[in-house]
Amino acid sequence: MASEFSGISTTNGETSITGVKFMLRALRYRNYRLFFLGQGVSLIGTWLTTTATSWLVLSLARGPMIVQVATVLGVVRFAGQIPMSAIAPMAGVLVDRWNRHVVLMVTQAFSMIQSAMLAILTFNHHINVPWIIGLSVFQGLINAFDAPARQAFVVEMVENREDLPNAIALNSSMFNGARLVGPAIGGVMIASLGEGVCFAIDAVSYLAVLIALAMMRLLPREAHPRPHGAWQELKEGFAYALGFAPVRALLLLTALISFTAAGIQTLLPIFADEVASKTNGATVFGFLGASIGIGSLAGAIYLASRRSIVGLGRVIAISAAVGGAAMVGFAATRSLPIMLITSAISGLAMIVTFAASNTLLQTIVEDDMRGRLMSLFIVAVMGAAPLGSLASGWLADRIGAPFTVILAGIASILGACLFLIKIPSLRALVTPIYIRKGILPEVATGLQAADRLNVTPET
Helix, strand or coil, X not given: CCCCCCCCCEECCEECCCHHHHHCHHHHCHHHHHHHHHHHHHHHHHHHHHHHHHXXXXXXXXXXXXXXXXXXXXXXXXXXXXXHHHHHHHHHHHHHHCCHHHHHHHHHHHHHHHHHHHHHHHHCXXXXXXXXXXXXHHHHHHHHHHHHHHHHHHHHHCCCHHHHHHHHHHHHHHHHHHHHHHHHHHHHHHHHCCHHHHHHHHHHHHHHHHHHHHCCCCCCCCCCCCCCCHHHHHHHHHHHHHHCHHHHHHHHHHHHHHHHHHHHHHHHHHHHXXXXXXXXXXXXXXXXXXXXXXXXXXXXXXXXXXXXXXXXXXXXXXXXXXXXXXXXXXXXXXXXXXXXXXXXXXXXXXXXXHHHHHHHHXXXXXXXXXXHHHHHHHHHHHHHHHHHHHHHHHHHHHHCHHHHHHHHHHHHHHHHHHHHHHHHHHHHHHHHHHHHHCCCHXXXXXXXXXXXXXXXCCC
């Protein structure tokens, strides 16, 4: 088994970067640095919109014509995420064929239009649940192309493949840093200024990422021959994902965790409103969302600090189980401090599960299959979520939000245990790929030396 890097090495008398600089090593690439800064600003706006939309739906759903509030919350989240399941696989095929930089420019521009529409309708008092559902579907269609393009584009911004896991972890840090700041600011802004201001700020924030993309200097992308049509390539992507056990196991586990985690995310406004007494419910909702962001950011920082992919499979299993236990603890209490702690643990576990799975998948896949595999990963994460939102909303109106989240937590724990049992057999299939790609150079060197000596190295 390969050991992790020591963290300090010397080449030509110079000591390599360590500590914080090591954790930020992917930022040395100009294009990735631009992307990181621009996307970081935009994502804060995105979380403002996410927070404001959920609270606005809760307010609208309590009108005289609607009685099943949790179901309405689930339907809105379902509408925003279901396009991922429907078209993301084909979108991944197209992303492998198209210029990913151009795709991102287009998707970010359309996202800006969507947020501007929400702001205009809210300021004019024309906003309602059907409008929110329609605009959520529109954003979901955009995300079906944006998400696989963004995931696959990382490899074009980071020249050294050894820094790819760090770039993915920093992406998660950026996303969850915004998740920490956005909901907290959003809760206060909703209570004082209203949801429309959040939507307007989000629309403006997209300019940051558009400017960053426009400033990039990209090398010509390596062309891959396309002997088959798009439909054949789609089938090849599915065959690869379903036929290779490590990829299949990772996708199934992330889909399960996404399905179960959707319960707590969908029903969070209801929990916030129930525990709010003297405090405004929107503010409590913002703080609970921010606590999830704190945990998620901590998880992303942990992954960025790792010096090797060795052991990530076990980390994924443990984090999925911890996340399930945190959901059970969250739903079983009505103490706001305990809810803040358990929601933070839940956020940490979710991001470690998703980001570590992303890292393993990115390091396994070949470049010409990357867009397709990332689209299937997005389907697993974002495609299972709308089904979880719909199911949790429907179930919560019948057995209550706490019991719904507890059941989701138990399912997460069971799935994590099953994945943990399968890790040894999955590792045996992945190790040769890592050796061939030079990701485990120590193992590769040992095997080459053993081959020359005609002996078997110890494992």
